[in-house]
Amino acid sequence: MRHIISVMVENKFGVLSRVSGLFSGRGYNIESISVGQTLDPTVSQMTIVTSGDDNIIEQITKQLNKLIDVIKVTDLTEFDHVEREMMLIKVQPRVEHRAETLRVAEIFRGVIVDSSAKTYTIQVTGDDKKLEAIIDLLRPLGIKEVVRTGKVAIAREAKS
Amino acid sequence: MKLSGAQILIESLKREGVKYIFGYPGGQVLNIFDVLYDEKDIQLILTRHEQGAAHAADGYARASGKAGVCLVTSGPGATNTVTGIATAYMDSIPMVVLTGQVPNMLIGNDAFQEADIVGITRPCTKYNFLVKDVSDIARTIKEAFYIATTGRPGPVLIDLPKDITVAKTDFKYPEKVELRSYRPTVKGHVWQIKQAADAISKSKKPVIIAGGGVIISGSAAELKEFAEAAKLPVTMTMMGLGGFPGDHKLSLGMLGMHGTYFANMAVHESDLLIAIGMRFDDRVTGRVEDFAPGAKIIHIDIDPTSIRKNVRVDIPIVGDVKDVLKVLNKTMQDEGGHANPHRKVWLDRIEDWKAEHPMDYEQGDVIKPQFVVEKIYEITKGDAIIATEVGQNQMWAAQFFKYKKPRTWISSGGLGTMGYGFPAAIGAQFAFPNKLVFDIAGDGSIQMNIQELSTAVLHNLPVKVAILNNCFLGMVRQWQELFFQKRYSSTCLTGTPDFVKVAEAYGAVGLRAQKPSDVEGVIREAIKVKRPTFMDFVCDQLEKVYPMVPAGAAINEMLFRPPDCPPGEKLICKTVKQELKCRCVRAKRGM
Numbered sequence: 107m108r109h110i111i112s113v114m115v116e117n118k119f120g121v122l123s124r125v126s127g128l129f130s131g132r133g134y135n136i137e138s139i140s141v142g143q144t145l146d147p148t149v150s151q152m153t154i155v156t157s158g159d160d161n162i163i164e165q166i167t168k169q170l171n172k173l174i175d176v177i178k179v180t181d182l183t184e185f186d187h188v189e190r191e192m193m194l195i196k197v198q199p200r201v202e203h204r205a206e207t208l209r210v211a212e213i214f215r216g217v218i219v220d221s222s223a224k225t226y227t228i229q230v231t232g233d234d235k236k237l238e239a240i241i242d243l244l245r246p247l248g249i250k251e252v253v254r255t256g257k258v259a260i261a262r263e264a265k266s
Numbered sequence: 267m268k269l270s271g272a273q274i275l276i277e278s279l280k281r282e283g284v285k286y287i288f289g290y291p292g293g294q295v296l297n298i299f300d301v302l303y304d305e306k307d308i309q310l311i312l313t314r315h316e317q318g319a320a321h322a323a324d325g326y327a328r329a330s331g332k333a334g335v336c337l338v339t340s341g342p343g344a345t346n347t348v349t350g351i352a353t354a355y356m357d358s359i360p361m362v363v364l365t366g367q368v369p370n371m372l373i374g375n376d377a378f379q380e381a382d383i384v385g386i387t388r389p390c391t392k393y394n395f396l397v398k399d400v401s402d403i404a405r406t407i408k409e410a411f412y413i414a415t416t417g418r419p420g421p422v423l424i425d426l427p428k429d430i431t432v433a434k435t436d437f438k439y440p441e442k443v444e445l446r447s448y449r450p451t452v453k454g455h456v457w458q459i460k461q462a463a464d465a466i467s468k469s470k471k472p473v474i475i476a477g478g479g480v481i482i483s484g485s486a487a488e489l490k491e492f493a494e495a496a497k498l499p500v501t502m503t504m505m506g507l508g509g510f511p512g513d514h515k516l517s518l519g520m521l522g523m524h525g526t527y528f529a530n531m532a533v534h535e536s537d538l539l540i541a542i543g544m545r546f547d548d549r550v551t552g553r554v555e556d557f558a559p560g561a562k563i564i565h566i567d568i569d570p571t572s573i574r575k576n577v578r579v580d581i582p583i584v585g586d587v588k589d590v591l592k593v594l595n596k597t598m599q600d601e602g603g604h605a606n607p608h609r610k611v612w613l614d615r616i617e618d619w620k621a622e623h624p625m626d627y628e629q630g631d632v633i634k635p636q637f638v639v640e641k642i643y644e645i646t647k648g649d650a651i652i653a654t655e656v657g658q659n660q661m662w663a664a665q666f667f668k669y670k671k672p673r674t675w676i677s678s679g680g681l682g683t684m685g686y687g688f689p690a691a692i693g694a695q696f697a698f699p700n701k702l703v704f705d706i707a708g709d710g711s712i713q714m715n716i717q718e719l720s721t722a723v724l725h726n727l728p729v730k731v732a733i734l735n736n737c738f739l740g741m742v743r744q745w746q747e748l749f750f751q752k753r754y755s756s757t758c759l760t761g762t763p764d765f766v767k768v769a770e771a772y773g774a775v776g777l778r779a780q781k782p783s784d785v786e787g788v789i790r791e792a793i794k795v796k797r798p799t800f801m802d803f804v805c806d807q808l809e810k811v812y813p814m815v816p817a818g819a820a821i822n823e824m825l826f827r828p829p830d831c832p833p834g835e836k837l838i839c840k841t842v843k844q845e846l847k848c849r850c851v852r853a854k855r856g857m
């Protein structure tokens with residue numbers, strides 16, 4: 107099963123390679139990993155998307171916790187949470203498809219962040235489904251390049 | 267007063283109580299060695315290879331319980347320690363490895379003797395540091411010792427660029443360490459411990475499996491109290507040898523691939539395993555799916571990742587073994603969990619297994635390696651520190667010597683590093699100058715760090731190396747004999763030097779035993795001379811380690827000694843296209 111694990115780490119050099127080395131060394135797979143500073147500049151937050159059966163996920167979280175630089179590990183899959191990913195898509199449509207391209211971007215609340223005589227670059231944010239959907243619609247129009255950030259996720263606050 | 271980085275380093279090591287550093291100099295550590303030149307409280311022991319230094323620091327740590335320290339130069343000096351670091355890592359041995367590095371401004375330039383040792387050792391250290399500023403040295407040393415020796419211990423490496431050993435700053439050694447991201451769990455969960463106590467009092471066929479954690483946490487006394495009070499039979503992993511007296515009525519000896527018949531049968535038939543400070547290595551479990559099929563498993567370990575990694579666990583208890591055993595003993599006592607009417611039946615059953623297949627061998631006209639190990643045990647009355655190499659020698663040393671106390675068995679378990687034993691024995695002898703220290707060795711393994719004879723001779727360390735010379739990489743040959751139709755591919759060691767002459771050339775003592783009747787005299791002489799000694803025991807070439815659980819089998823599916831091989835069987839040594847005759851060839855050549 108797919109899991110999304112949030113890892114709070116010391117913001118030091120080498121930490122990313124300790125984490126990624128743990129995954130490669132033990133044969134766990136990483137679907138995506140994203141890292142960024144938190145409000146506290148000495149702490150970074152990693153979001154790792156991985157998959158495996160319960161035993162593997164248990165090992166992954168334990169092994170992450172064991173790393174000296176890891177402060178906290180949360181398997182967000184167990185909680186109600188929000189996941190987002192950003193994607194930049196460079197589209198090179200034929201002249202007759204330029205309007206259609208812009209319409210698709212609009213439907214997905216994409217933003218045109220760059221345009222040239224032949225291309226548009228669209229920025230979209232969303233969950234997996236949304237990103238896959240826009241790719242499906244744009245593909246026949248001529249996608250030149252896709253770049254994705256990998257997921258970030260955060261737990262939802264309990265509503266009361 | 268301002269001190270140089272090199273001075274700060276040595277001052278910091280003093281604060282950590284370091285007496286010996288095992289090391290080797292080079293360009294990037296010149297400043298540190300220069301400080302050591304005048305140093306009185308810390309002695310640098312110059313080994314003859316950095317691998318030797320790392321293993322010696324490890325052996326010192328295993329014998330004494332204190333962190334071993336090792337200091338080498340950058341590049342090749344650092345990479346030479348990697349096997350030693352990985353060995354210590356696999357066996358959870360506290361060690362601090364100091365490596366020189368090229369100056370900060372050259373890092374990343376492929377400078378002369380630059381190696382990214384922090385990158386190289388990341389997966390085989392508990393933690394490692396690259397110190398970029400002189401003002402970080404003291405704190406880093408403090409943290410390194412703290413990390414190396416607490417929780418599940420392990421090696422920590424500190425990489426020191428040359429410029430920071432020269433730079434100066436004020437020295438202030440931190441009083442304590444505060445690491446928000448490192449807080450090992452020490453206290454076991456009380457409810458879980460209660461569950462464990464309940465399960466133990468209900469169990470009909472319980473077995474304790476004691477691992478290296480018992481030794482590391484210093485809980486041999488608590489384990490003995492536990493086992494004796496509840497009459498629980500105890501088997502040990504290889505790393506656990508010495509954690510429970512091997513000559514105790516409740517001891518089943520070692521379990522696993524070359525474990526005793528009775529230990530393996532007891533574990534297989536058990537209804538409750540109490541695993542203490544061990545990690546269910548594949549050498550212990552055999553085929554995992556069939557491991558102890560009827561047993562509930564209680565698993566006590568300080569490292570949560572060890573729990574449920576390889577086998578199912580019913581009652582996990584994360585915590586320091588000593589802490590947990592203390593609470594468990596108390597809980598069992600309070601709840602009267604000790605009286606159990608089934609225990610006698612179970613212990614009797616184990617006695618039957620002991621009678622069915624005791625650990626034995628037959629001593630004929632050629633020296634049997636097991637006989638040598640038994641003689642060492644008899645003569646020392648078990649009061650010795652035994653280091654080992656790897657291979658058959660290691661297994662016989664584990665099987666035929668009864669370790670009575672913790673830290674008397676020093677052997678590379680997890681990594682199985684040939685060449686470990688001799689330098690480790692040297693480290694152990696530094697920790698205990700007055701104890702008898704042996705390295706039980708193979709003719710292959712001893713050649714992997716034989717240069718450390720110089721170190722032993724220079725410091726007049728009475729380390730006694732018992733070479734069980736079978737002319738083969740015996741353990742590999744055993745697998746070839748049993749599973750590869752006797753195709754002895756590259757396992758014959760023709761070309762081995764005369765170990766007596768080698769010892770003598772280094773200024774050590776060389777002794778040889780050709781026949782069984784020589785064995786005792788040679789051992790006694792080695793003990794008497796109080797100098798580094800090589801004992802060359804010309805052993806049966808075809809002897810095998812039994813029982814044996816073949817790869818992929820369950821631990822109750824053991825192979826036993828078949829009828830002896832016909833005398834004079836021919837061994838084809840492909841390497842040099844030579845025919846060796848089993849057993850007697852070397853005796854005739856007078857080697």
Ligand SMILES: Cc1ncc(C[n+]2csc(CCOP(=O)(O)OP(=O)(O)O)c2C)c(N)n1
Pocket residue numbers: 655656657658659660682683684685707708709710711712734736738739740741742
């Ligand atoms: C550094 C290293 N290389 C290779 C091996 C694989 N290996 C395991 S046992 C063994 C044979 C050891 O031969 P020897 O030291 O003569 O011991 P014996 O088994 O004959 O007692 C080998 C090659 C190892 N454990 N370590």
Ligand SMILES: [Mg+2]
Pocket residue numbers: 708709710734735736737738739740
């Ligand atoms: Mg051999």
